[in-house]
Structure formats: structure tokens, C-alpha cells
Amino acid sequence: MLRLIHATDPAWGARAVEQLVPEILLDHAHLEKKAAAAAVGLMFRYPDQPALMTPLSRLAREELAHFEEVLAVLERRGVTFGRLKPSGYAERLSRVVRREEPGRLLDALLVAAFIEARSCERMQLLADNLTDPQLSKLYRGLLAAEARHHGIYVSLARQLCGPEAVDDRLPDIAAHEAEVVRALPIEPRLHSN
Numbered sequence: 402m403l404r405l406i407h408a409t410d411p412a413w414g415a416r417a418v419e420q421l422v423p424e425i426l427l428d429h430a431h432l433e434k435k436a437a438a439a440a441v442g443l444m445f446r447y448p449d450q451p452a453l454m455t456p457l458s459r460l461a462r463e464e465l466a467h468f469e470e471v472l473a474v475l476e477r478r479g480v481t482f483g484r485l486k487p488s489g490y491a492e493r494l495s496r497v498v499r500r501e502e503p504g505r506l507l508d509a510l511l512v513a514a515f516i517e518a519r520s521c522e523r524m525q526l527l528a529d530n531l532t533d534p535q536l537s538k539l540y541r542g543l544l545a546a547e548a549r550h551h552g553i554y555v556s557l558a559r560q561l562c563g564p565e566a567v568d569d570r571l572p573d574i575a576a577h578e579a580e581v582v583r584a585l586p587i588e589p590r591l592h593s594n
């Protein structure tokens with residue numbers, strides 16, 4: 402797993418579980434949809450990078466399957482899917498992306514890797530803290546895929562931008578990610594403090 406500089410306070414899991422239904426679940430549904438959109442967005446932004454196409458297309462399909470899974474859980478619990486104010490995590494994290502190529506592609510892939518790694522870390526905390534068997538099963542099931550996703554983005558970055566460029570840039574993005582997480586408000590979001 403990518404090393405996250407700032408480890409989430411273990412109390413986050415207990416707090417998230419208390420507030421879990423419905424806001425965390427609703428937030429989670431939005432995140433799965435956004436993860437799919439991010440992958441498809443990269444496919445459109447880089448049509449000249451054929452190596453991105455199949456891995457990102459598969460990843461996007463997997464995220465949409467997760468989205469449908471979470472939607473089904475929401476429905477079973479009588480929660481209507483609707484608009485939710487985003488946590489600001491992804492938007493703040495993305496400010497680190499350079500405007501010029503080839504830095505832009507490298508940064509976009511590494512930012513996506515960190516979003517996946519942080520989601521994976523949070524889902525692990527949820528799975529560990531949930532007492533509801535249906536929800537705990539949902540998160541355990543999703544974890545395996547999420548654990549793979551950040552690795553896919555890092556491998557694509559290594560393949561397309563070179564391992565040295567990745568090793569040089571990774572510590573900066575990791576430090577920025579830790580700073581962004583520390584500054585987030587405490588609220589019922591998957592990406593919150």
C-alpha cells in the first residue's frame with residue numbers, strides 16, 4: 402500500500418460508524434461515482450496514451466459496480482440518493498497538479514492513487530468498526546478492489562512517466578495529501594478529519 406504520511410486517528414472509525422447512516426453511505430455512493438468519472442476523465446484527456454485505456458476502463462466499470470452496490474444498500478435502508486456537499490478533499494488535493502505536461506499527467510495519476518489509498522484506509526476503518534453485518538460485509542467486499550486501485554494508478558504513472566519521475570514526485574504529493582486531510586473539518590464524510 403502507498404505509505405500515507407498522516408495516519409487517520411483510530412477514533413475516526415468509531416465516529417464515522419455512529420454517524421454512518423445515512424450520510425456516510427450517501428457520501429460513499431457519490432465517491433464511487435466520482436472515482437468512475439475520474440478514470441473516464443483521464444481516458445478523454447489523454448486519447449494519445451493507449452496504455453491508459455484498458456486499465457482505466459476496467460477500473461471505471463468496477464467503480465460503477467461499487468456505486469450500484471452502495472445504491473442498493475441505500476435503497477434497502479430507505480435513503481434516497483441525492484445531492485450532497487462534497488468534503489473538498491479531492492478538490493484541495495488536486496491543486497497540487499501541475500498545469501504543464503508531462504508533470505500534469507504524472508500528478509493526475511498520483512493524485513488519483515492517493516484518493517484511492519485514502520478511501521481504502523477509511524473503508525478498512527469502517528469495516529473494523531461496523532457492527533451491522535450487512536454493512537461490514539459491504540466494506541470488506543469493497544476493500545479488496547480499492548486496495549488494487551491505487552496500485553494501478555502508481556503502475557501507470559511508472560510506465561508512462563518513468564520510475565524516477567514517480568519516485569521524485571511521490572513524497573511531495575504524499576506531504577500535500579497529509580496536509581489536506583489534517584485541514585479537513587470533522588463531518589460525516591469518507592474523506593473528513
Ligand SMILES: [Fe+2]
Binds near residue numbers: 433436463467543
Ligand atoms: Fe470503488
Ligand SMILES: [Fe+2]
Binds near residue numbers: 436464517546550
Ligand atoms: Fe477505487
